[in-house]
Amino acid sequence: MRITGLRATPVAVPFVEDEIWAFGGRRGMVSILLEMETDEGVVGLGEAAAYPSADIVLAVFKSIESLVIGESPFNVERIMKRVNIIGTWHHVKSTSTAIAAVEMACWDIVGKVSGQPLVNLFGGRVRDEVEFFYYLSHKPASEMADDAAKGYAEGFRTFYIKVGSMEPSQDIERVEAIRASTGPDAKIRVDANEAWSAAAAIRIVGEMERFGLELVEQPISGRNLAEMAYLRGRINTPLLANEASWTRYDQLELIKAGAADVVSVDNQMDGGLLNLKRGAGLCEVAGLPVLKHSLGELGVAAYAAVHVMASTPNFIYANQGYGSFLADDIIAGASPLPYENGCLAVPEKPGIGIELDAERVAKYAELYESEAENFSFHESEKIASTPLMPKR
Template sequence: MSALGQELCSPSPRAASRRAAMSTAMRGAEAVPARTATETERVSSGSVIGSSRTSGVSPSMARLGTDARIRLDANEAWSPGTAIRVARALRPYDLEFIEQPVSGRNLDEMAYVRGRSDIPLLANEASWTRHDQLAVIRAGAADAISADNQADGGLLNLKRSAGLCEAAGLPVVKHSLGELGVALAAATHLIAATPNFRHASQAYGALLSDDVTAGFGGPTGNYHHGHLAVPAGHGLGVQLDEEKVAHYAELYAKEGKDFSFTDDRHTSWPALPKA
C-alpha cells in the first residue's frame, strides 16, 4: 500500500493469500461435487468487495444457484458506509447473512449498519465469548450470533451461549477454528439437541486432507444431501484410528508451536482456553 508516493506497508502473507483466494472465487465459483453439495455457501470477501465493484459477485452467485443460501463474511473489513452500500447493492441476491461487516469491537457501528441493512447481520468477531454475546444482544447489533466452543471454554459454554441467544430470540451458529472428527462429532450431537441452531454451522472437514476418526469428519465426511449426519454409535459415535492419533500427536509435538489459534499481536483474540 502506498500514499503520497511512499510505500507504507506490504500485505501480510495471510492477507495476500486471502486476496488471491477471493480473487479466484470472484472470477466464478465452480460447481460443488454432488457428493458434497451443500445448501448454504459461505464466501469470505473482506476488502476485496468493499474496495471494488460489487458487480463482480454476479458470476459466483449465478453458479451457486437460486436454491443456495449464501452467507458473505466481511471479516471486519468495511466501514459503516461501505457496509451499507454493499448490503444495498447485494439486496437482489437475497443473502442469508452478512457476517461481521464492521469491527467487532464497535457495537455502535454494528447496530448502525444493522438498522440500515435489509440483509441480516451475523456477529462473529464481536461474539467469541458469552460475555461478548450478551453485549451484542444488549446493543441490538446483530440478527444472529456465531459462537465458538474453542474460544469460550468448551461445549458446555457453547450450550450456554445458545440458551442466552434463545432467550433473546436470536438464532446461533457454530463457528469453527478448525477441528478434527472427535470435536466435530461432539458438536454435532450438541447442535442436534439445541433448538435455535436453525442455520448451517461451520465444519472444517472438507478442508482437511486426513482425520483421526474413521468414516466421520475429514475429507470423507458423513454428509447426506448437504447435511452432516449425527453419529449413531456408542458415546460420541465415532471410532478413533489409533495409528493416526499417534502419528499426528508426534507431528504436533514437533510442529505444534507453529499452529496456534491465538496470536499475541492481535489483542482482540481471546486467550484459549477460557473457563
C-alpha cells in the same frame, strides 16, 4: 472415578488446497488432541484448535493440569469453576480452546460411563443431522464459481466466502459468479472479518444484495455494538455477529444492544459444550437464532458440537466447518468426515461416539513435528505487512 492424567498430541492435517484469506494462507489445520485418563481405565477425548498457537494451547493444558487431576470427570461444573476462578481464567472469559477440550473430554467420559450419546445428556434430539456450510477459498471469481458448483453437486446449499478485499468490486464480482453457478436456491454468506467501516459496509453490502445474500458476518468492528446496531438498521441482509460474540458474556451485551440478527456461538472460545448450550439458550430467550463458529475442527470437536447443536432448537442456519478443505481426519472409519447433503448425522454410540484412528494420529503428529510452520498463515509478504482497517 478420578482423572489421573491429560495427554495432549498436536497433529497437522492437510487441506486439499490452501486456505486463502486477506491476511495470508495455510496448507492445513493444526489441532491438539486430548486424552483424559482415569483410574478406572475409561479415556475421554477432547480437541483444541491451535488458537492462537499450539504452543500456547499446550501451555494452558500444563497450567490447569493441577486443577483437573484428582477430580471426578462427572463434576464438570466444579472443574470449570476451579479452572476459571482458582486458575483466574474468568479475567479473560475462558477464551482458551484448551479449557474447552478438558470439558469436552469430561463429557465424553460421562457419556461412556452412562452408556448414552451426548445428545441425550444435553436434552435429546431436536434433529437427527446438523447442517454445515461449504467454505470457498479466496480465488478469482470464475474459479470460485467452479468450486461452488462442485459443492452444490455434493449436496451443500450454503456457501461461505471471505470478503474485505482492497478492491470491493472484486468481492462483488465473486458473489455474482457464485450466484450464477449455484442457482437461486443456494444461500451465499459473506464474512468481512471486521474489515469495513459502517459506511463502506452499507455501500458494499447494498451492491451485493442484488445477487441475494443469506447473512453478512461481522462487517465492522465487534467492539462497537452501537455501530453494529446502526448498521443493522441500514442493510436489508441479516447481520451475523462473530468477533462480537466469542463468549456468552459478549452475547448478553449483543442482545442488550440490539446489534445482531443472528449470533455465532463457539464452545471452543467459551469454555466448553455446556456454555455452548447456555449461549444458545440465552439467544433463544431473546428471539435470536444461532449458528456455530469454527476455529477449525477435526472429527472429535466437530462431532462433540454436533451433539449439542442437535439438541438445541435455535441452531437453524448452516454451521461453520472445514468439510470442503480437509483432505483427511483422525477418527476411525470416517476420514474425511462423511457429509451427506451438507450434513453430519448425530453419532449414536456413547459419549461423543467416535474413536481415534491410531495410525492417522501418529502420521499427522509426525507431520506436525516436521512441518508445523507450513500449517500456520505463512506468506512472508503478508506477515511483513501492516493491516489497515477499517477499509473504505
